[in-house]
Amino acid sequence: MLLAVLVAASLAAQQSADSVLVVVNGRTTVYHEVDLERLPRDSARISGHGEAPQWYAGVRLTVILRRAGVPLDTTRGVTVSERLVAIAADGYRVVFSLGELAADLGHTPVLLADRRDGEPLDAAHGPFQLIVPTDSHASRSERQVVALVVRTEPPEPAPGLPH
Secondary structure, eight states: OHHHHHHHHHHHHHSOTTEEEEEETTEEEEEEHHHHHTSOOEEEEEOOSSSOOEEEEEEEHHHHHHHTTOOOOGGGOOOTTOEEEEEETTSOEEEEEHHHHOGGGTOOOOEEEEEETTEEOOTTTOSSEEEOTTOSOHHHHSSBEEEEEEEOSOOOOOTTSOO
């Protein structure tokens, strides 16, 4: 997993600002801004520190991951190895459990946003800003996402243990 994250971070550094890499079990897909504009849109409200709430518009991470082939069937349970690492342009990483992102768990939508209060995000934060409305740490959200790395394969059994 660490190797996949490092490779994705290296590839992401070479990408233009209008694309996001999605790496699923080592297979890479590039989503350009125009690709994401074609996906179903959603919105999320986030409150700043003492500031008026703002509305962000974008695409749910669950939609992007499903299109990239990530199984988000929560009826089978989510294992420890099933993680999503969102890598920001500055190298900052946010790790999610896939269970956190499954739409049917009723959690607030996590978005890759490209608009705030109806206006395009400025170049410093976009076009793909990670929006986690329930997160009280605003700094976690205000970053440009350049790669999403997922590993859904079951973990390798420890040597000497039965399968």
